[in-house]
Amino acid sequence: MEDCIFCNIANGKIPKEFIYEDDRLMVFTDVKPLAPVHLLIVPKEHIASINDLTEKHKDLIGEMFLLAKKMAKEHGISEAYKLAFNTGRKGGQLIDHLHLHLMGGWH
Structure with missing residues (x-):
C-alpha cells in the first residue's frame, strides 16, 4: 500500500531503525510509547487488521507471538x-x- 506508513517503512521509503528484521517481520519502538519498553512487531505484508487475517496467516501470527516473547526477554x-x-x-x-x-x- 503506497500510503501506508508501515509499508513505506518495510520497503525502505521511510527510514527506520529496526530492533529486529527478517523477511516477514520487523520490530521497532513506538513513536508515542505507553511504557518504558514499547515495541511494535509488524508484518511486512500489508494486512489492515485482525479482521483481514485468513488461514494463510496462521504461521505469521505464531511467529509474531514467538518474536514478542524473544523481544521481551532481550529487553529485560x-x-x-x-x-x-x-x-x-x-x-x-x-x-x-x-x-x-x-x-x-514497569518495575
Missing part, C-alpha cells in the same frame, strides 16, 4: 509485559496495518 521484561492488537478506530487502531504492541518495564 520477560517476567511482566502486555501484548495488544488494536482493531478499528474505536478499538484504538491508528494505523491500518496489523501490528502487535509489546509493552513492559
Whole structure:
C-alpha cells in the first residue's frame, strides 16, 4: 500500500531503525510509547487488521507471538509485559496495518 506508513517503512521509503528484521517481520519502538519498553512487531505484508487475517496467516501470527516473547526477554521484561492488537478506530487502531504492541518495564 503506497500510503501506508508501515509499508513505506518495510520497503525502505521511510527510514527506520529496526530492533529486529527478517523477511516477514520487523520490530521497532513506538513513536508515542505507553511504557518504558514499547515495541511494535509488524508484518511486512500489508494486512489492515485482525479482521483481514485468513488461514494463510496462521504461521505469521505464531511467529509474531514467538518474536514478542524473544523481544521481551532481550529487553529485560520477560517476567511482566502486555501484548495488544488494536482493531478499528474505536478499538484504538491508528494505523491500518496489523501490528502487535509489546509493552513492559514497569518495575
